[in-house]
Amino acid sequence: MADITVLIVDDHPVVRDGLRGMFAGTAGFRVVGEAADGRQAVALAERLRPDVVLMDLRMPGGGGVEAITELTRRGLPCKVLVLTTYDTDTDTIPAIEAGATGYLLKDAPRDELFDAVRAAAEGRTVLSPAIAARLVSRVREPRSESLTARELEILRLVARGTSNREIAAELFISEATVKTHLTHIYAKLDVKDRAAAVAAAYERHLLP
Amino acid sequence: MADITVLIVDDHPVVRDGLRGMFAGTAGFRVVGEAADGRQAVALAERLRPDVVLMDLRMPGGGGVEAITELTRRGLPCKVLVLTTYDTDTDTIPAIEAGATGYLLKDAPRDELFDAVRAAAEGRTVLSPAIAARLVSRVREPRSESLTARELEILRLVARGTSNREIAAELFISEATVKTHLTHIYAKLDVKDRAAAVAAAYERHLLP
DNA sequence: CCTGCCATCAGCCGATTGGTCGATGCCGCC
DNA sequence: GGCGGCATCGACCAATCGGCTGATGGCAGG
Numbered sequence: 001m002a003d004i005t006v007l008i009v010d011d012h013p014v015v016r017d018g019l020r021g022m023f024a025g026t027a028g029f030r031v032v033g034e035a036a037d038g039r040q041a042v043a044l045a046e047r048l049r050p051d052v053v054l055m056d057l058r059m060p061g062g063g064g065v066e067a068i069t070e071l072t073r074r075g076l077p078c079k080v081l082v083l084t085t086y087d088t089d090t091d092t093i094p095a096i097e098a099g100a101t102g103y104l105l106k107d108a109p110r111d112e113l114f115d116a117v118r119a120a121a122e123g124r125t126v127l128s129p130a131i132a133a134r135l136v137s138r139v140r141e142p143r144s145e146s147l148t149a150r151e152l153e154i155l156r157l158v159a160r161g162t163s164n165r166e167i168a169a170e171l172f173i174s175e176a177t178v179k180t181h182l183t184h185i186y187a188k189l190d191v192k193d194r195a196a197a198v199a200a201a202y203e204r205h206l207l208p
Numbered sequence: 209m210a211d212i213t214v215l216i217v218d219d220h221p222v223v224r225d226g227l228r229g230m231f232a233g234t235a236g237f238r239v240v241g242e243a244a245d246g247r248q249a250v251a252l253a254e255r256l257r258p259d260v261v262l263m264d265l266r267m268p269g270g271g272g273v274e275a276i277t278e279l280t281r282r283g284l285p286c287k288v289l290v291l292t293t294y295d296t297d298t299d300t301i302p303a304i305e306a307g308a309t310g311y312l313l314k315d316a317p318r319d320e321l322f323d324a325v326r327a328a329a330e331g332r333t334v335l336s337p338a339i340a341a342r343l344v345s346r347v348r349e350p351r352s353e354s355l356t357a358r359e360l361e362i363l364r365l366v367a368r369g370t371s372n373r374e375i376a377a378e379l380f381i382s383e384a385t386v387k388t389h390l391t392h393i394y395a396k397l398d399v400k401d402r403a404a405a406v407a408a409a410y411e412r413h414l415l416p
Numbered sequence: 417c418c419t420g421c422c423a424t425c426a427g428c429c430g431a432t433t434g435g436t437c438g439a440t441g442c443c444g445c446c
Numbered sequence: 447g448g449c450g451g452c453a454t455c456g457a458c459c460a461a462t463c464g465g466c467t468g469a470t471g472g473c474a475g476g
Contacts, residue, residue: 012380058378085377148422161404163462169293170266172220176425179464184422186464193432193464194403196369202410356452371432384455387434392452394434401434401462 003030004121007050007078009041009067010034011059015106019054019083022110029117038067045071045078051121053080057095065095072099079120083113102126147188152206154181159198159207211238212329215258215286217249217275218242219267223314227262227291230318237325246275253279253286259329261288265303273303280307287328291321310334355396360414362389367406367415 006029008019016034023029032048035041037059045053053071057064068080079101096103101120104113105128116126147155157167164182168175186192189200201207214237216227224242231237240256243249245267253261261279265272276288287309304311309328312321313336324334355363365375372390376383394400397408409415 085374150423158403159407161399161401161407163401165462166293173423174425176427177423180424183464183466191369193369193371194401195366195406198403198406199367199369199410199415202407202415207407207410358453373432381453382455384457385453388454391434391436 001028003028004052004117005030005032005048005050006117007032007041007045007048007053008034009036009038009053009059009064010056010083011036012056015056022113026114029114038063038070041067042070042074045076046074049076050078052101052117053078054083054117055080055100057082057084065098068095068098068100079123081116081120081126104128147185147206151181151185151188154178155185155197155201156207158182158194159201209236211236212260212325213238213240213256213258214325215240215249215253215256215261216242217244217246217261217267217272218264218291219244220264223264230321234322237322246271246278249275250278250282253284254282257284258286260309260325261286262291262325263288263308265290265292273306276303276306276308287331289324289328289334312336355393355414359389359393359396362386363393363405363409364415366390366402367409 006023008016008031010016010019013036016036020031020034023031032050033044035044041053041055041064055064055067064082064084068082071078071080080099081102081104082095082100083104083106085106101123102116102125104116104126108116108128119126153171154167157170162170164175164178167178171178182194182197185197189197189204191197191200198207214231216224216239218224218227221244224244228239228242231239240258241252243252249261249263263272263275272290272292276290279286279288288307289310289312290303290308291312291314293314309331310324310333312324312334316324316336327334361379362375365378370378372383372386375386379386390402390405393405397405397412399405399408406415
């Protein structure tokens with residue numbers, strides 16, 4: 001059986017070298033190219049027609065999600081395996097929606113990575129456990145979690161730079177309660193801190 | 209000389225009672241009314257024509273800044289003395305721009321409060337030291353601070369919920385540098401934490 | 417009546433943040 | 447050649463934040 005051809009896309013040379021080295025020392029794979037951003041990735045994928053694209057998200061000059069979207073739009077037959085550093089990315093879901101075949105964390109053991117690439121080449125979906133869990137919970141809750149009036153009130157104050165203690169004083173409740181509300185807000189907006197919550201609120205037009 | 213007539217505006221009954229009590233026990237002042245939000249404040253000020261309006265910012269149902277704007281728009285002769293809990297409000301400058309005559313913190317000693325009301329009645333400006341300092345620094349920097357490319361880059365990541373450590377890794381710089389950039393961002397946007405910075409960025413259309 | 421949602425609160429913990437010094441190197445501009 | 451803006455880093459410290467576990471009361475809907 002022919003080798004699986006791989007295109008490596010990452011803005012960090014170190015990571016590219018590391019990946020290239022790993023595949024070089026393993027039978028069954030062949031790295032056919034490297035790209036440092038989304039635009040290069042699309043161009044190279046078009047020319048080299050790799051079986052699998054190993055794609056980092058978050059790159060300067062053409063993000064990963066856009067690149068994936070573009071690849072699927074052009075109908076290229078290659079499979080995209082997202083390989084990222086953090087599982088907390090808000091890009092996780094968009095990347096999968098854009099057409100990524102799998103999603104792995106960079107700290108995955110090498111064997112796991114090889115398995116994932118083989119799986120991707122065959123079109124099978126491979127997700128890291130953390131991502132899988134998030135996807136499941138996402139499906140279980142059919143979107144559009146809306147904030148309660150109280151939660152919105154608190155979020156507005158957060159957007160003004162008000163601290164938890166100040167919010168508590170302002171609303172005549174305890175700091176513990178404020179934190180509870182915030183935890184709920186984070187869960188509903190699928191973010192992990194107040195800054196991202198504010199951004200999400202603006203994106204969804206919950207704030208002017 | 210006639211008493212100075214005062215209108216108290218605060219959403220907290222406790223605060224209203226406290227203020228009313230203080231003025232009741234002091235010669236030279238007369239509390240002519242109370243309001244619990246901005247709209248009531250404007251209506252009462254129109255009817256009662258007080259010399260001085262003691263105004264809290266941040267109230268449910270008609271914020272203080274809007275009320276001040278409305279009062280000046282209607283050309284009412286009353287002076288507005290802002291009386292608030294925190295000097296960290298992002299509302300500080302807007303309130304003064306809207307036409308507030310003075311700005312005091314609620315923890316000011318009573319004598320200071322009385323002096324401030326007398327001063328306001330005569331049209332003299334009284335600012336708490338902290339506010340005065342901020343105003344000065346504001347004047348020294350003639351506005352419209354724009355963010356550098358690097359700062360914007362960091363702010364974008366912050367809006368995604370990225371931690372300082374993660375930003376550092378992503379951009380190949382140290383965490384110290386990220387913090388330095390953030391400090392600059394806070395100063396330029398006149399906010400004090402990342403959540404407010406994100407909000408300010410959206411307000412000023414620095415982010416999509 | 418019971419169940420679920422909402423709002424409220426407590427206490428503990430580690431991680432993160434923001435503040436404040438100071439310092440360096442690069443670059444463009446006058 | 448100096449000056450200012452920008453980006454970079456370090457170290458230390460207090461405050462804040464977020465996560466976790468668990469609990470209570472009110473109120474609506476089944």
